Amino acid sequence: MKLETDFDDEITDEELAKIESELMDLAGPFPLPPTPPSEQRMQSILQRAKLEALAAEAADFTRDGVTSGLKGVIDTLLALGEKPSPEDGDSPDKD
Amino acid sequence: METVEEQSDEVVSDDKSECPDGKSGYPGDVDADLIARCKEELPHETAAYYELLKKYESMVYSTCYRMLGDKLEAEEATQDAFLRIFHKIHQFEGRSTFKTWMFRIVYNFCMTRRRKLATKREREETVGDEMIIRTKEEHRMAMGPDMDNSEYVHLALKELRDEDREIITLRFISDLSLEQIAEVLDAKLSATKMRLYRAMEKFKDVYLRQQKAREEMLNEA
Structure with missing residues (x-):
């Protein structure tokens, strides 16, 4: 969104304060009071935040689990690769 | 940007x-x-x-x-x-x-x-x-004499352009200083001051116009 950024005429702090004061005289509860806090809304945010954190941890755990699982498979495959083949004539299976 | x-x-x-x-x-x-x-x-x-x-x-x-x-x-x-x-x-x-x-x-x-x-x-x-009150009926309902002043303020805010309502909200609801508003909007301080000033002027115009309309309606009733 493009915002106005430059002006030839500057507004002074006094001018701003004056119109703020006018608005307060004119429109009573201006500035408006905020909506009262809602325990229900806060709990909803908190619960969702906790769930998302838990989901992130679970995703990390799963990723780590998969990584370590894959590492195990690779280690096993490597070990199998190093295992002498039957053609070497030295396999314990031969016996 | x-x-x-x-x-x-x-x-x-x-x-x-x-x-x-x-x-x-x-x-x-x-x-x-x-x-x-x-x-x-x-x-x-x-x-x-x-x-x-x-x-x-x-x-x-x-x-x-x-x-x-x-x-x-x-x-x-x-x-x-x-x-x-x-x-x-x-x-x-x-x-x-x-x-x-x-x-x-x-x-x-x-x-x-x-x-x-x-x-x-x-x-x-x-x-x-733009959140404009569209029908005459809505307008009449919205201007009912039973509303308190904060509702009149809300009504006037609704009639402002989005960017005017934003800056008034940041100043008076979020309670931010001009410097903080400038940071939030990613604008220069001088521009922020001018924008806030203009928004408040517009709010004042809208509020006074709505107030006049309410008074006329009460007189007619």
Whole structure:
């Protein structure tokens, strides 16, 4: 969104304060009071935040689990690769 | 400059303003202790985060409500903003106050949501993203003599252009200083002052016009 950024005429702090004061005289509860806090809304945010954190941890755990699982498979495959083949004539299976 | 859409999808950086020591947070930030605790505790312990929620939820919700004009949208924007804070607070470096950083997130979420709402409204062939009271009946109902003054203020705010309502909301609902508003809007201080001044003038005009209409209606009754 493009915002106005430059002006030839500057507004002074006094001018701003004056119109703020006018608005307060004119429109009573201006500035408006905020909506009262809602325990229900806060709990909803908190619960969702906790769930998302838990989901992130679970995703990390799963990723780590998969990584370590894959590492195990690779280690096993490597070990199998190093295992002498039957053609070497030295396999314990031969016996 | 990043688009608003991009900003709300990415971590909101707090590097727009200077942090004199660069380490211990923004000087005089009243939330520094809470932020430090959040960084230590989250995500496993949420006591400090809950303190932040209690302190700012109402203000953030009110800001979203004034900006979006819809309670459900405001609730969702508030939730999105606080979840972003929950997940990204460890990236907050204290180069601005926490409140400024938080309201940049809130503002960006509201802008994104409002764009989506505007698109939806356009699709539904309504008047677009200006929240205008459309029918005479609505207008008559809205101006009923039983309303209190805060409702008249709300009514006048609704008739402002989005960008005027935004800046008035940031100043009077979010309770931000001019410097903080300038940071949130990513604008120069002089431009922010002018924009706020003009928005307040417009609000005054709308409020007086609506007040006159109410008086005329009462006289007719």
